[in-house]
Amino acid sequence: MKRLRLFLPVCTLFFLFSCFGTQKTGTTGTDDGIIDITFLQLNDVYEIAPLGDNTGGMARVASIRKELLAENPNTFTVLAGDFISPSVTGTLKYEGQRIRGRQMVDVLNTLGLDWVVFGNHEFDYDLSDLQARLDQSDFVWMAANARLLENDAAVPFYKNRNNVKEPCPDQQIIMVKDKDGTSIKLGLFGVLITSGKKPWVQYSDPVAAAKQQYSVLKNNADVVVGLTHRDIVDDLALAAEIPGVPLWMGGHDHTNMFHKVGTAVVAKADANARTVYIHRLQYNTKTHKTTVKSELRSVNASIADEPATAAVVAKWETIKEDALKVPALMPGNP
Numbered sequence: 001m002k003r004l005r006l007f008l009p010v011c012t013l014f015f016l017f018s019c020f021g022t023q024k025t026g027t028t029g030t031d032d033g034i035i036d037i038t039f040l041q042l043n044d045v046y047e048i049a050p051l052g053d054n055t056g057g058m059a060r061v062a063s064i065r066k067e068l069l070a071e072n073p074n075t076f077t078v079l080a081g082d083f084i085s086p087s088v089t090g091t092l093k094y095e096g097q098r099i100r101g102r103q104m105v106d107v108l109n110t111l112g113l114d115w116v117v118f119g120n121h122e123f124d125y126d127l128s129d130l131q132a133r134l135d136q137s138d139f140v141w142m143a144a145n146a147r148l149l150e151n152d153a154a155v156p157f158y159k160n161r162n163n164v165k166e167p168c169p170d171q172q173i174i175m176v177k178d179k180d181g182t183s184i185k186l187g188l189f190g191v192l193i194t195s196g197k198k199p200w201v202q203y204s205d206p207v208a209a210a211k212q213q214y215s216v217l218k219n220n221a222d223v224v225v226g227l228t229h230r231d232i233v234d235d236l237a238l239a240a241e242i243p244g245v246p247l248w249m250g251g252h253d254h255t256n257m258f259h260k261v262g263t264a265v266v267a268k269a270d271a272n273a274r275t276v277y278i279h280r281l282q283y284n285t286k287t288h289k290t291t292v293k294s295e296l297r298s299v300n301a302s303i304a305d306e307p308a309t310a311a312v313v314a315k316w317e318t319i320k321e322d323a324l325k326v327p328a329l330m331p332g333n334p
Contacts, residue, residue, distance in 0.1 A: 031181040033286040038072045039225070039279040040065055043080035043251030044119070044271035046087045048107045048313045050301075056273040059313050060299050062111040062306035064276060072280075074176050077112060080251030080268070081119025081192055081229025084133055089316060091331040092323040100129040102136065103316040109138045110312045115172075117190030117227040118143040118157075119251060123198050134168070135160045142190030142227060144170035145209035147202045154202045171213045173221050184283055187221030189213035191238075192229040193252060206230060207238055214242050223283050223290055225249065232257055232268065239264045246290045247279055256296055265292045273299050 042061065050057035068075040084090070084101035092099055116139060122130060127148075134141065134157060147154035156167040171189035191206040191213075210226065217224045226242075228235050228250040235250045239261035247265050254271040269277045278295045327333065 033182055034282060034284050035176060035178050035182040035184055036072055036074065037176055037186065037223075037281045037283070038068050038075040039247070039249065039277075039281065040068055040075065040077040041080065041249045041267065041269055041277040041279065042078070042273055043229070043249075043269055044082040044254050045079065045104070045273050046083065046085070047272050048089075048103060049317050051272055051274070054301050056299055057305070057313070058107050058111055058273065059305035059307075059310035060303040061273050061276060062309035063303050064278075064297060064299070065112060066306055068278065074178065076114045078227060078249055079108070079113060079116040080227050080249050081117050082121040082251055083108070083116070083119070084130065085121045085124035089320045092320060093333075094319050094323065098129070099319075100125045101133045103319075105133050105136045106316065107309060107312050109136075110309045111306075113139040115140045115142060115188060115190070115227065117141075117229050117251075118146055118192050119229040120193050120196035123196035123201055127198070127200050130157075131160075134158070140172065141168040142170065142172075142188070143168060143192060144189055144213050145191045145194070145204045145206045147204075149200045149202050170209070171217055173217065182285060184222040184285060185220065187217035187224040188227065189217060189224070190227035190229075193231070193234075206234075207241065210238055210242060214245065218244055222285070222288075223281065225281070228252075232259070232266075235266050236261055239266050247281060247292050249277070249279070258294060258296070265294055267294055269296070275299060 047056060048058045065077055083104045089103050090100050118141060141157065143157060148157045158165040158167045171187060173185050173187045175183060176186050177183035191210045194203040214224060224245050225247040226245050228248060229252045230250065232253050235248055236259055239245065239248050243262050243264065245264060250266065250268045253268050256270045256275050257268045259266040267277045269275045276297050276299060278297055280293045282291045
């Protein structure tokens with residue numbers, strides 16, 4: 001009996017020690033080999049506020065983003081080209097200069113955008129305007145088949161950061177990890193249409209550029225997804241040529257589209273964020289199988305504004321209204 005009385009406290013101590021030890025490590029379970037990644041997709045966004053029919057609105061999109069992040073911290077927001085131009089606000093003057101996309105970058109920075117691919121409308125203005133927008137942005141720009149012609153050389157577009165040129169990447173690889181310890185390398189690249197002709201832009205073939213980027217990424221990433229700003233017929237052909245990419249998030253067509261090419265998804269949302277696409281990608285590290293489930297979400301008055309983004313939208317809407325009252329700030333006045 002004495003042995004039994006001695007044994008019970010020892011067991012109790014061992015149990016308590018085990019519990020405290022588990023809590024200290026912060027683990028939540030065993031790696032199950034499955035990881036979920038969510039993409040929130042926008043494309044062709046020219047207006048920051050809701051449209052005349054009360055659809056769209058970037059503050060509402062920001063609320064969707066927060067909802068998705070609460071559901072899955074591995075959520076990434078992407079914009080598949082065209083946002084700098086055109087818009088009425090962009091043609092107006094503020095602080096002595098044409099706005100020319102400044103409002104969009106300000107709103108997208110606040111919203112928390114992760115990646116964009118250049119669209120043809122990013123080249124509507126002068127290089128100085130585009131460079132200013134690049135420098136002001138917190139998100140990553142991609143354009144594997146577009147180069148800046150500078151000093152007789154074709155170089156990647158770049159951001160000026162602390163007097164250093166930070167090149168816009170053709171592709172990126174990031175490590176993604178979930179709470180049970182499953183981790184993978186996610187690869188992403190972007191290509192665009194070649195119609196935005198400017199003397200300071202040099203284009204290469206988007207198909208050849210996409211193949212080149214994929215050939216690099218497939219050996220260094222577990223999953224590779226593509227961002228495009230091209231006609232749907234070209235996107236479908238590209239998906240067929242690179243079957244290893246399970247998800248293509250595109251822009252340029254302005255109306256929502258969803259296609260399957262083999263097992264790959266090719267999707268586009270409606271322009272001006274009337275809708276967004278939500279893609280839930282799951283990857284199994286044991287079977288190396290990728291699945292994608294996509295949902296088209298309407299952006300309307302049923303979605304509350306995210307306050308921080310709404311405040312920035314309101315600021316620029318006020319600037320627009322004030323500028324429209326002053327002839328000197330209107331388009332056509334230097």
